Structure formats: C-alpha cells, structure tokens
Amino acid sequence: MSSSTEGEIVQFDNVGLRYGTDREVLSNVSFTLFLGGFYFLTGASGAGKTSLLKLLYLAQRPSRGAIRMFGADAITMPREHLPLLRRRIGVVFQEFRLVQHLSAFDNVALPLRVSGVAEREIAKPVADMLEWVGLADRMHALPAQLSGGEQQRVAIARAVIHRPEMLVADEPTGNVDPDMAVKLLRLFEALNRLGTTVVVATHDVHLLKRVPDSLIMRLDKGRLSDPTGALRYPPRVPRTRAELD
Amino acid sequence: MAFKLPSLPFGKSEAELIPQGRLSGPMLWVIAIMVALTVIAAAAGLAFSNTVRNASDALTGGVTVQIVNAQAGERDRQAQAALRALRTTPGVAEASLVSQHEIDRLIEPWLGAPAGGDAAIPVPALIDARMRDPVTGETLGALRRSLRTVAPSARVDAQSTWLEPVFGAIGTLRWLTLALVGVLGFALAAAVLLAVRNALGANRETIEIVHLLGGTDRQIARVFQRSIGFDAAGGGAIGLALGLVVVLLLGRQFGGLGAGLVSSGALGWSDWILLALVPVAGVALAMFTARQTVLRALKTML
Ligand SMILES: Nc1ncnc2c1ncn2[C@@H]1O[C@H](COP(=O)(O)OP(=O)(O)OP(=O)(O)O)[C@@H](O)[C@H]1O
Numbered sequence: 088m089s090s091s092t093e094g095e096i097v098q099f100d101n102v103g104l105r106y107g108t109d110r111e112v113l114s115n116v117s118f119t120l121f122l123g124g125f126y127f128l129t130g131a132s133g134a135g136k137t138s139l140l141k142l143l144y145l146a147q148r149p150s151r152g153a154i155r156m157f158g159a160d161a162i163t164m165p166r167e168h169l170p171l172l173r174r175r176i177g178v179v180f181q182e183f184r185l186v187q188h189l190s191a192f193d194n195v196a197l198p199l200r201v202s203g204v205a206e207r208e209i210a211k212p213v214a215d216m217l218e219w220v221g222l223a224d225r226m227h228a229l230p231a232q233l234s235g236g237e238q239q240r241v242a243i244a245r246a247v248i249h250r251p252e253m254l255v256a257d258e259p260t261g262n263v264d265p266d267m268a269v270k271l272l273r274l275f276e277a278l279n280r281l282g283t284t285v286v287v288a289t290h291d292v293h294l295l296k297r298v299p300d301s302l303i304m305r306l307d308k309g310r311l312s313d314p315t316g317a318l319r320y321p322p323r324v325p326r327t328r329a330e331l332d
Numbered sequence: 333m334a335f336k337l338p339s340l341p342f343g344k345s346e347a348e349l350i351p352q353g354r355l356s357g358p359m360l361w362v363i364a365i366m367v368a369l370t371v372i373a374a375a376a377g378l379a380f381s382n383t384v385r386n387a388s389d390a391l392t393g394g395v396t397v398q399i400v401n402a403q404a405g406e407r408d409r410q411a412q413a414a415l416r417a418l419r420t421t422p423g424v425a426e427a428s429l430v431s432q433h434e435i436d437r438l439i440e441p442w443l444g445a446p447a448g449g450d451a452a453i454p455v456p457a458l459i460d461a462r463m464r465d466p467v468t469g470e471t472l473g474a475l476r477r478s479l480r481t482v483a484p485s486a487r488v489d490a491q492s493t494w495l496e497p498v499f500g501a502i503g504t505l506r507w508l509t510l511a512l513v514g515v516l517g518f519a520l521a522a523a524v525l526l527a528v529r530n531a532l533g534a535n536r537e538t539i540e541i542v543h544l545l546g547g548t549d550r551q552i553a554r555v556f557q558r559s560i561g562f563d564a565a566g567g568g569a570i571g572l573a574l575g576l577v578v579v580l581l582l583g584r585q586f587g588g589l590g591a592g593l594v595s596s597g598a599l600g601w602s603d604w605i606l607l608a609l610v611p612v613a614g615v616a617l618a619m620f621t622a623r624q625t626v627l628r629a630l631k632t633m634l
C-alpha cells in the first residue's frame with residue numbers, strides 16, 4: 088500500500104463497494120487525487136459516480152480496499168475522528184439535501200456554525216455568497232419555496248462557504264440553465280485556484296471542455312478507466328496549471 | 333494528526349437545527365405533572381420522616397406506670413409509694429402523678445363522663461415518668477424490680493411501645509413515598525427517552541446532513557439537550573407551583589386536626605429547600621437522559 092506523499096490528498100487502492108449483499112457497484116477502484124487538482128468524474132447513469140463520491144465525502148465505508156484521506160487511514164479511523172475530516176470537505180449532494188426547516192441563509196451558514204465560527208463573522212460571508220449565486224433576494228426562503236435550480240445554488244453555496252480543502256460536487260449543474268452552469272463552474276475554478284481540490288461528477292460532456300486543465304475519471308459499471316493516464320500510480324509529476332483568462 | 337475536537341457551540345441558532353415545537357407541547361406538561369407528583373410525594377415522605385423523628389424523640393424517654401388495683405385507698409397508697417421510689421431511682425429525670433381530672437379527660441371519649449363519686453369502672457392510677465436516656469428492656473426491668481416491693485400492683489411500660497405499630501406504619505409509608513419518588517423519576521426518564529427517540533427519527537435526515545457537514549454527536553446531542561432542558565425548566569416551574577399548592581392545602585387541613593402526631597410532621601425550612609430542588613433534579617435528569625439517548629442512537633450512524 089502506498090504511503091502518504093506530499094501533494095496527495097486522496098488515495099484509493101483496490102476499493103470495492105457493495106450495498107448489502109448485492110453485487111459490487113464499485114470494483115477494484117484505484118486512483119490518487121492531488122492537492123489543487125480539478126477532476127471530473129463521468130459515466131453513465133448507474134455507473135457508480137455517486138457511490139464513489141460518497142466514499143470521498145466519508146458518508147460510506149467501502150466493503151474492501153484501502154482509502155487514505157488527508158494522510159489518514161479512512162477505513163480504520165474511529166468514527167469520532169470523522170467530523171474533523173468532513174469539515175475539510177465541501178459537498179454538493181446530487182439531491183441537494185438542504186435542511187428543510189432552515190432558510191437558505193441558515194443552510195449556507197450551517198458549515199460555519201458547525202465548526203464554531205462566531206455568529207458576527209457569519210452574516211456577511213453568507214450574504215455575499217448567496218448574492219454571488221444570485222439568491223440575495225431569496226435569502227430567507229425555505230428550500231420548499233425555491234425552484235430546483237435555486238436549491239442547487241444554495242447547496243453549492245453551502246458547500247463552498249467555508250473554503251474547504253476539497254470540494255466534492257455531484258451533478259452540481261444538473262438543474263440550472265447553461266449560463267448559470269458556466270457561472271457555477273467558474274466559482275469552482277476560483278476556489279480551485281485558491282488551492283481547493285475539486286471533484287465534479289457530471290454527465291455533461293460540454294462541461295468537461297470548459298475547464299482545460301481538468302483531469303477526467305470515467306466510471307463504467309463500477310470500474311474506473313483512466314483515459315488520460317493521470318490517475319496512474321505512481322503518478323506523473325504534478326502538473327502546472329495554465330493561467331485562465 | 334490532531335483529532336481532538338474543540339467543543340464548539342453552533343451559535344445562537346444551534347437550537348434551530350431541529351424544528352422548534354417538535355419536543356415541546358406535550359413534553360412540558362408531562363414534566364409538569366411528574367414534578368408536581370414528585371413534590372407531593374417528597375413532601376409526604378419528609379413529613380413522615382419528621383413525625384417519626386420528633387415523636388420518637390419525645391417518647392423514647394417516657395415511661396408510664398399504672399397502678400391497677402380495684403380498691404381506691406390501696407391504689408392511692410401504692411401510687412404515692414411508687415412515686416417516691418421513682419423519684420429516688422437513678423436515671424429517672426422526673427416523675428409525676430397524672431391527676432384524676434386529667435385521667436377523666438383522657439378516658440372520657442371511651443367511657444363517657446365519670447358518674448361522680450365511686451366510678452363504676454375502677455380506673456388505674458397513672459404515673460408519667462421521664463428517663464434521662466432512651467428506655468431499654470433493661471431499664472424497664474430495673475424499674476419493675478424496684479417497684480415490686482412498694483407497689484405490687486404497678487405495671488411499667490415504655491411509652492414508645494404503645495405507639496410502635498403507628499411508627500411502624502409511618503416508617504413504611506416513608507419508604508413508600510421514597511419508592512414513589514424513584515418511580516416518578518424513572519417514568520420521567522422514560523418519557524424523555526421516548527420523546528427524544530421520536531424526535532431523532534423525525535429529524536434523521538437533518539442529523540445525517542449535519543453529520544456530513546462535520547457536526548459531532550455531542551453537538552447534535554446538545555441541541556436535543558437544550559430543547560428538553562427548556563421544556564423541563566418550564567414544566568418543572570409549573571409542576572413545583574402545582575405541587576406546593578397541594579402540599580400547603582394538605583398541610584393546612586392536617587394542621588386543623590391539631591393532633592400532636594400531625595404537627596410533629598411539619599416541614600422545616602430545609603425540607604422546603606429540598607422540595608424546591610425537585611424541579612432542578614427533574615431538569616438535570618431530563619437533560620442527562622436526552623443526552624445519553626442521542627449519543628447512544630447516533631453511535632449506530634456513520
Ligand atoms: N443505497 C443503495 N442501496 C442499494 N443499491 C444502491 C444504493 N445506492 C446506489 N445503488 C446502486 O448502485 C449503483 C450505482 O449507483 P450510483 O448512485 O452510484 O450511480 P450514479 O453513477 O451516481 O448514477 P446517476 O448518474 O444516475 O446519479 C446503481 O446500480 C444503484 O442502483
């Protein structure tokens with residue numbers, strides 16, 4: 088098994104996942120993610136993208152294999168240690184998972200409150216973030232009063248508000264129009280430039296072309312293919328990023 | 333890697349993580365009723381305790397000597413002799429003859445007013461003696477021996493033996509009220525446990541989300557603890573008020589009886605403080621139960 092090396096933030100080694108006693112939905116998945124990388128995860132519906140991301144955001148333990156995250160063994164780690172790791176990860180869930188009885192504002196503030204940020208330091212960043220995703224005037228609306236696309240933007244705002252070290256987004260542009268999709272992608276890129284490792288699962292092949300320096304992981308019936316060879320282990324020398332704009 | 337989590341509150345909106353009103357409502361009243369019943373039971377228990385303690389203090393040193401003789405002259409002679417003997421017996425603090433008037437008053441409820449002159453039913457002469465130390469079988473034996481010669485008709489009894497069955501019953505009642513307080517505490521904990529489990533189920537999705545955003549079990553437990561804590565505080569205050577009203581009314585009713593045994597059970601200031609602590613204990617118990625319930629339930633989640 089590989090040891091943690093500078094710049095490697097996630098390592099999967101021969102990971103398998105099955106729900107209950109069903110067949111494996113992920114088989115022999117091995118890859119390495121590098122600090123500051125921008126990754127797309129593609130694959131047909133049912134290929135196992137969400138399942139792989141669940142392992143990444145520590146919502147699920149694999150049935151077999153080894154996973155290291157932020158230098159720690161994510162398999163043997165006691166569950167009391169999970170919260171601190173999770174606070175370093177921002178997640179956009181495929182089905183948003185907003186807290187239904189909290190307003191858009193309070194949903195976005197949640198990661199800050201969970202990690203104990205003082206209340207007076209919460210209002211402005213949350214308001215700014217909501218304005219950035221175009222929801223300044225919907226701040227006090229409950230999720231049920233928002234459209235699908237608006238809920239998705241709240242979910243994205245919540246995932247990035249605390250500047251996570253890793254952002255995991257499951258179909259983050261599935262419910263928004265193409266212009267908004269591009270805008271949200273630009274948010275991810277801005278975060279990526281600040282050092283956040285970004286993993287985006289999507290069917291949308293147009294999106295892939297929008298981020299020139301991204302790496303693409305393709306899942307096919309639970310198996311990971313590596314069209315660019317970027318995920319091989321040992322990895323190639325960490326790439327330099329072409330300046331955008 | 334340092335994994336120690338600082339204990340961080342969610343800020344002022346922590347309580348909003350679970351919808352308000354999910355726990356309150358019925359819970360507040362359940363706690364109010366439990367606290368009221370506990371206050372009443374505890375007050376009764378304390379009163380019984382006081383009765384046993386005060387009354388036995390007054391009675392443990394007491395000895396009654398009856399001179400049972402049908403002939404009035406002989407009875408009086410023996411009574412005087414016994415009185416003299418008692419007053420010189422070591423260990424006797426005081427001894428006095430109960431006056432005929434007093435005896436008449438004591439037996440009147442049973443036998444009716446004395447018929448004047450020669451009583452149809454001869455009544456024994458009574459000597460009320462008080463020992464310096466609590467009366468034991470030995471003390472009684474010694475008294476009996478020293479009186480046998482001067483007053484052959486004397487019957488010596490410790491006063492406490494007369495009331496022993498009453499004390500026995502009151503002692504049992506005291507344990508019963510203690511058990512009742514225990515049962516009420518158990519019922520309160522059970523009610524909190526059910527309410528919290530119910531709320532955990534209803535808020536499962538929210539809890540999962542908070543977990544995935546890095547919330548700890550203890551943070552989530554604190555939300556429930558606080559919610560229950562507010563209910564318990566409100567319910568406890570109402571319950572205490574209700575309980576005290578009942579206790580005061582009962583106290584007045586018993587006070588009206590004017591019987592010595594009842595008034596010896598009157599509550600002292602330390603008893604009232606103890607009663608005031610019942611809702612505090614209720615809040616603590618409710619919050620502790622809520623916390624343990626949440627922490628146990630969350631252990632099964634990732
Ligand atoms: N909780 C679960 N229990 C049982 N099977 C599951 C569960 N979640 C997913 N699966 C199965 O695992 C497989 C992969 O599902 P997954 O959600 O990872 O696919 P996906 O690539 O994200 O699909 P989509 O693009 O439609 O979101 C599917 O066959 C699905 O039926």
Ligand SMILES: [Mg+2]
Pocket residue numbers: 136137138181257
């Ligand atoms: Mg999916």
